[in-house]
Amino acid sequence: MRYALVRSARPVRLDLETFARDACVHPELVRRLVTLGILDADRDASGTLWFTRDQLATLARVQRLHAGFSLNYAALGLVCDLLDRIAALEAAQRRRAHIRSGGRPWT
Secondary structure (H helix, E strand, O other), X not given: OOOOOOOOOOOOEEEHHHHHHHHOOXXXXXXXXXXOOOOOOEEXXXXXXXXXXXXXXXXXXXXXXXXXXXXXXXXXXXXHHHHHHHHHHHHHHHHHHHHHOOOOOOO
């Protein structure tokens, strides 16, 4: 049996109101981003939206892109997907270059 060494002060899942408050945005904006597929959320049987903490970082990224490039929220989904794909390709290229140089990959 496993026990946590430290009790988490914050829940793993955040409801819509808590998520919006932690992100300093209006809950309606969060709903729109979920509808557009930019944020991932789970729905329970009553239809309540639940978010993981990593979605806060996703929302912060979306806000930076929206402010920096004046993109609408619909276009931001595509931009985020492309940036994630670029990061994955660059990581794969670094692993291949490391293996070719005689090193072993970390994974």
